[in-house]
Amino acid sequence: MTPERAGRLPVELSPRMKKLPPYLFGRLNAVKYEKRRAGIDIIDLGMGNPNDPAPAPIVDKICEAVQDPRNHRYSQATGLLNLRKEVARQYENRYGVHIDPETEVLCVIGSKEGLSHLCLALLGPGDSVVVAEPAFPVHVYGPALAGANVITVQLAEGETLLRELHEVIAHQRPKPKAIILNYPHNPTGATVDIQFFEEVVRFAKKHEVLILHDFAYCDIVFDGYEAPSFLQAPGAKDVGVEFTTMSKSYNMAGWRCGFCVGHRDVIAALSGVKGYYDYGIFQPVQIAAIIAMRHCRKYVIEQAKVYQERRDVLCDGLARIGWPVERPRASMFVWTPVPEKYRGMSSIDFAFELMEKAEVAVAPGRGFGEGGEGYLRLALVENELRLKQAVRQIGRAFPG
Numbered sequence: 001m002t003p004e005r006a007g008r009l010p011v012e013l014s015p016r017m018k019k020l021p022p023y024l025f026g027r028l029n030a031v032k033y034e035k036r037r038a039g040i041d042i043i044d045l046g047m048g049n050p051n052d053p054a055p056a057p058i059v060d061k062i063c064e065a066v067q068d069p070r071n072h073r074y075s076q077a078t079g080l081l082n083l084r085k086e087v088a089r090q091y092e093n094r095y096g097v098h099i100d101p102e103t104e105v106l107c108v109i110g111s112k113e114g115l116s117h118l119c120l121a122l123l124g125p126g127d128s129v130v131v132a133e134p135a136f137p138v139h140v141y142g143p144a145l146a147g148a149n150v151i152t153v154q155l156a157e158g159e160t161l162l163r164e165l166h167e168v169i170a171h172q173r174p175k176p177k178a179i180i181l182n183y184p185h186n187p188t189g190a191t192v193d194i195q196f197f198e199e200v201v202r203f204a205k206k207h208e209v210l211i212l213h214d215f216a217y218c219d220i221v222f223d224g225y226e227a228p229s230f231l232q233a234p235g236a237k238d239v240g241v242e243f244t245t246m247s248k249s250y251n252m253a254g255w256r257c258g259f260c261v262g263h264r265d266v267i268a269a270l271s272g273v274k275g276y277y278d279y280g281i282f283q284p285v286q287i288a289a290i291i292a293m294r295h296c297r298k299y300v301i302e303q304a305k306v307y308q309e310r311r312d313v314l315c316d317g318l319a320r321i322g323w324p325v326e327r328p329r330a331s332m333f334v335w336t337p338v339p340e341k342y343r344g345m346s347s348i349d350f351a352f353e354l355m356e357k358a359e360v361a362v363a364p365g366r367g368f369g370e371g372g373e374g375y376l377r378l379a380l381v382e383n384e385l386r387l388k389q390a391v392r393q394i395g396r397a398f399p400g
Helices: 024-037 056-066 081-095 111-122 137-145 158-171 194-207 264-277 283-295 297-320 347-358 384-397
Strands: 105-108 128-133 149-154 178-182 210-214 240-245 258-262 333-337 375-379
Touching (some): 081 258, 081 283, 105 111, 111 210, 111 240, 128 137, 128 158, 137 149, 137 178, 158 194, 194 210, 258 264, 297 384, 347 384
Parallel strands (some): 128 149, 128 178
Antiparallel strands (some): 105 258, 240 258
């Protein structure tokens, strides 16, 4: 026993923690951190962490709100009523969906927190959830931490995915309790139209299964594409909820403000859990979020254009060095297969090699489940000059 461990009680992890694999992205971040400490300029395309500032009116409002000592007290876990009213107004104006701000909207500390706590409210040992893979990690490990079984199906085009879901729901016993969907999709950038969600609602009613939809990238859309809300489909509020967030649209990722909207009984269940876990979002953040939704739509549209320009720069550059890549219609990521000549390496090993030899950090597809193996996710969070530099460094180290 080492001296520093002498006298320290051993810690036994819970069974649910033992089921979790080591957090891959934590390993990558640790290597990136050490290289930066050593003075190496790592171009970071690994995390979907916006590098652009929140719009000035939002920043001005939070600075003003912070000066009011009444905003320093505990807030309420459900969120300010005026903020929930603003969310309802947005759904009415943008999607034609009527939302009751009293019973069908709940503020969450980012959609990741909201989904995780909803899993605690709805799921437990013996329950199961279906997730299309590759998937954002919390879509898999949120249910797993709640003690539920996670059944994965391969992400596919709309009708094919619905057939796969039908096979699982029809033959799995006990029947899965929920399906987690995510469009525009992270990590692949896949998109759907409203007809897909209409089919999903019919499917959910037929099989009596809840739908949990992560809509984090609703505004990051390109080439004229408009991402539909799941709640636009007739009857959607009867079968599920949708999570949205201020993080990507308004560059408020660190502010931690999002919303769960839809099925009032699901909202009530999440509210019950959050009442035990937290006192809500810092009130000045909520006040600033109201201003964001009321007055900053033009900044959201401009930000989407910035991401589209970055997408084009990165995709054009990768094509020039011989890397096949498909341009996404939405999200802040490019999902690309590992070039064929390097497929002897796993996506994890290749990501570490990219950081070592090209000084570029990316997310390996395996970090999003077995269905992501053989792919890489590149985040559009650096400016165009840095993206061009990243392509040059990748091309020198790993020509296609």
